[in-house]
Amino acid sequence: MEDLEERFTKVSSSAVLIGDKLATLDGERSRVLETDELMEALLALNDPSSKLTKSSNRLVNTLHDPNQLHEASKIIKKMSVFSSELSSPTISYAVAEIERLSQTTENNLLSEFSNEQEKGNLIGMRKCAQSLIEYNDKEKVADRYVWNVMCDRLAKTAGEPTESSLDPIADLDALYTKITAICTEQFPVIESVFPAAACDSIRELLMERLFNDPAFGILSFLDQFLKTRRYTESLAASNEDEISVSPSRDYVKLLCAAYERTCSMVAEIEAIERANQFETHKHTVSSNQDPSADDHSSLSVAAEDERIHTFLNLQLHSLFGSHREKYVQTELDLLQDQFKSITTDVTFPKPPVPSKGKGGTSKAKGAAVTVANTSTPSPSASSTQLVSSASTTSISSSNLEKDGGLQLASSLVFFESLRELAEDQGVPSNYKEVMDEAIDRCEVVLKGSELRGELVTKVFTSFVASFGDEYLAKLMELTKEILQEQRLTQDSALQFFIITEALLKRIDFLDEQFEGLVVPLHMDSPTQLTICQESKQKCLDKLEGLISAGLLQVLTVIEKAIVQILTTNQSKADFLGGQASMSLSSSKACQKCTEYLQPLVDVIFRVLIEENCVRFLILLARSFKDLYLQHLRKFRFDPDGACMLLRDVSEYRQTFRSPWLPTAVDDTFDLLHEVANVFALPPENLGGFVREGKLATLNKEMLRHIVKRRWDYKANAEKIAASLKDAKEEKST
Structure with a gap:
């Protein structure tokens, strides 16, 4: 059995080899016969008289038969390749005739394709497209297809009544509606007529022509569209509050409107393409249950989506790329003009x-009182x-x-x-x-x-x-x-x-x-x-x-x-031997001063925040302290006057009071409080009081002047001086 199996294997191998050799020989025989037939046709075409008489050569008759265009395209392509390898001058006439027939056949196929396209015969279009693509790739048939679409659209446009629109945006929308309709109509035609490998490039060719055609495309329309002022003029006429129109404003508004609408149209075209791809993908899946084939189809759809998206973005760039830099400068110019208009208004x-005249005082006084009493605050004035x-x-x-x-x-x-x-x-x-x-x-x-x-x-x-x-x-x-x-x-x-x-x-x-x-x-x-x-x-x-x-x-x-x-308001009687100093209220000067300061301090707390408020209040308090100390040097104080001064200082402190009063402000009024006590204490106690309190930080000259304002200073000058001297010596030790 093993020997029989081995012999059977050898015989099978020999049979396969013999079959391959016979197939090769048969193929060579067919090529020889085809070459011989082509050579006979070439010789027949080399005879100028062959145009006048009917040839017995099948190929020559096919080439001249208008009813066999598709077969003739295959023959003429083979003869073109065959003749290109021959360099003998004796067959130059045949070579020229082949070139003529080649051009004629191609033109006839293109004409037939156009006829079928005009009829809407997708089967006839597909047959012509297949022959043309096999004969001379897809460029010419694709160009002819797109040309026919554009001519048909231009013919329809020419037949439509022309209406001049006052709104170029409406004209642009109408153009984009037509372009979207063309894509919606023609994308399925492309899928039905052309091979799948050629569909993407033919769709792109159609869209490129729609975008850039000088008679019908977007580019030529945009050039005129962005130069018009009708749109903004109509808007300004309908809105009295509209800022006066300007070339810059017209340009940016129209450019923005055009770009926005173009992007919307591009999205619609992508949606059309995506819908067609979905139908094709569904058909592929239903006819092939192989999961790997399904994955491959999904990847193919994604690649096509990316391709059409990239292509359309390039078209957008070609339309608007040259306008972008101009737009930036124009937008900035418009912005500057509008900002200037705001401030100018x-x-x-x-x-x-300041008035230098002295006349009319009574009238001016009356006017001022009227303004002061009847001025109407703004709506937000209640808070301020x-x-x-x-x-x-x-x-x-x-x-x-x-x-x-x-x-x-x-x-x-x-x-x-x-x-x-x-x-x-x-x-x-x-x-x-x-x-x-x-x-x-x-x-x-x-x-x-x-x-x-x-x-x-x-x-x-x-x-x-x-x-x-x-x-x-x-x-x-x-x-x-x-x-x-x-x-x-x-x-x-x-x-x-x-x-x-x-x-x-x-x-x-x-x-x-x-x-x-x-x-x-x-x-x-x-x-x-x-x-x-x-x-x-x-x-x-x-x-x-x-x-x-x-x-x-x-x-x-x-x-x-x-x-x-x-x-203006401080009286000498406030602090020395007067009935005013005996009262329980503050002095008139203090009341007037707090009336002035209280609203100021309140608004400072509200207006200034955090450190700014703290710093300003400290500056204000210290400034007030210095001014007040200078002011006190004008008066003499008895114990009752010291009590009045203590009440005044307390009122001033209260004016600055807040939940977060800075410590430095409190220290300032503590110092003023101690100054008031200087006028109330017995002379012998002044030294210890000065030594232990904040008065020790006061300028010596200022302290000396303050002490001199005591009502009994002349009588007790030696006691006071001795007490202050002892305080100074104890502090130094």
């Missing part, structure tokens, strides 16, 4: 000019009005008598106008609206572009420069005008803080825009975020410098007001 109040109308009237009346009614009236009008402007949210809202519009357009036109981050940064830095460095800085400079010597009133310091409070809220708008607008857009761009942060911080530092200068200036104003109040 603001009416900044003019600081009042720190002085009652009664106190305002009384203060204003005293100032009228001193400075003249006209000066007070003009100062009050200036303050009210400036406060109204500082509290107005219209300007920040206008800035926000302009920025939001610019960013929205940027997100559309520059989506996926590096220019997007750069434009967002430039939009924000331009906003900081306009709103912060110009608008807010201007308001702060005007606020400081309230504190100018020639415009001072009793309310100037309070007015400064009221307006500063409103301006600090406007300054917060810079941070709001940075956190709400810039940070989310620059999450992936730390460099651009840093640029915006530095721009904002530079502006905040500048504004902080202006506020700091104003605070120093207002401190000087407060000092002058305190000196004036104390000088």
